[in-house]
Amino acid sequence: MCQGHKYRHARQSCCTGDSKSHLSKYTANNLLIMTLITLSPLSVFCLAELIENMDKKATWDRFYTETSSRTATFKNFEWFFGFDAVRDFIMPFLQTKSHPDALLQVLDMGCGTSALGPGIYRHSPAPVQVTCADISPIAVRLMQEHVQTQAVQPHNLSSKLEFVELDCTQLQRHYRTNVMDLIVDKGTTDALLRSKEGKVKASLVLKQCLKVLRSSGSLLQFSDEDPDARLLWLETEAQEQGVMAADVGVQEVGELRGVCYYCYQVTPRPVV
Numbered sequence: 001m002c003q004g005h006k007y008r009h010a011r012q013s014c015c016t017g018d019s020k021s022h023l024s025k026y027t028a029n030n031l032l033i034m035t036l037i038t039l040s041p042l043s044v045f046c047l048a049e050l051i052e053n054m055d056k057k058a059t060w061d062r063f064y065t066e067t068s069s070r071t072a073t074f075k076n077f078e079w080f081f082g083f084d085a086v087r088d089f090i091m092p093f094l095q096t097k098s099h100p101d102a103l104l105q106v107l108d109m110g111c112g113t114s115a116l117g118p119g120i121y122r123h124s125p126a127p128v129q130v131t132c133a134d135i136s137p138i139a140v141r142l143m144q145e146h147v148q149t150q151a152v153q154p155h156n157l158s159s160k161l162e163f164v165e166l167d168c169t170q171l172q173r174h175y176r177t178n179v180m181d182l183i184v185d186k187g188t189t190d191a192l193l194r195s196k197e198g199k200v201k202a203s204l205v206l207k208q209c210l211k212v213l214r215s216s217g218s219l220l221q222f223s224d225e226d227p228d229a230r231l232l233w234l235e236t237e238a239q240e241q242g243v244m245a246a247d248v249g250v251q252e253v254g255e256l257r258g259v260c261y262y263c264y265q266v267t268p269r270p271v272v
């Protein structure tokens, strides 16, 4: 069971082991380990620099340039885990109810070169418009090329998939309010929160998400951050007296390589 299993909202427990100090140590090291696995020892990357600058476009342009240059054929890079690990968390949100004729609007925020967005497009029985957005044009181009060569087919023939270069701190410049049914974020808010100058951006991104989400919509953050820290952050940042409010919850996704992962759900609540 994950450390701190008495979280208010946790519905199930799956992780084994660890004292609190152990877990937070693993958590802090996880990104480092992930990066070490991914990059060759000869990489010009300075890891500490990478972690401090995960809010910067230039960092990710370098990251995706390097990771893609290491293999002749394209390979999705997955932060934490792939689509299959989170499929059961996402699918329940893809039910057409209030707008049976319209495509469900799904945004993968900071998609990188993950197969998460394409996975939703491929497997959703309900017709979806999946937009995969990333600040790095390198990642966006890699994905555009990849889906073109793979000719990925959707479950529902009405579904659409697109990749766009977009700074998610500026979501509201690109989308009207109340348009998104689901926003998924795998590791993006984590990256912002961990970097030296990213905390303000993380808070901005969250606020913009709440604005562009429909009242029936949700934001799902997949993260390895401890619920004690993330729930408090979400509850604090998602409230603005008289302007916005949200309900916040967490479920355990599971344990991988000794790290416990969570799915944080944020749902806008009407302001009274």
Ligand SMILES: C[S@@+](CC[C@H](N)C(=O)[O-])C[C@H]1O[C@@H](n2cnc3c(N)ncnc32)[C@H](O)[C@@H]1O
Pocket: 054, 055, 056, 060, 077, 078, 079, 080, 109, 110, 111, 112, 113, 114, 116, 133, 134, 135, 136, 139, 166, 167, 168, 169, 185, 186, 187, 188, 191, 201
């Ligand atoms: C930790 S990676 C996760 C990538 C992907 N979601 C996955 O699961 O593999 C964080 C991603 O967020 C992107 N990113 C960072 N800041 C961003 C911003 N302001 N707007 C959009 N994407 C951003 C990075 O380019 C990077 O691809």
Ligand SMILES: *[C@@H]1O[C@H](CO)[C@@H](O)[C@H](O)[C@H]1NC(C)=O
Pocket: 096, 100, 125, 126, 127, 155, 156, 157, 158
């Ligand atoms: C695609 O979506 C439409 C509209 O919701 C639905 O009527 C149809 O059955 C779906 N097709 C498949 C193959 O699921």
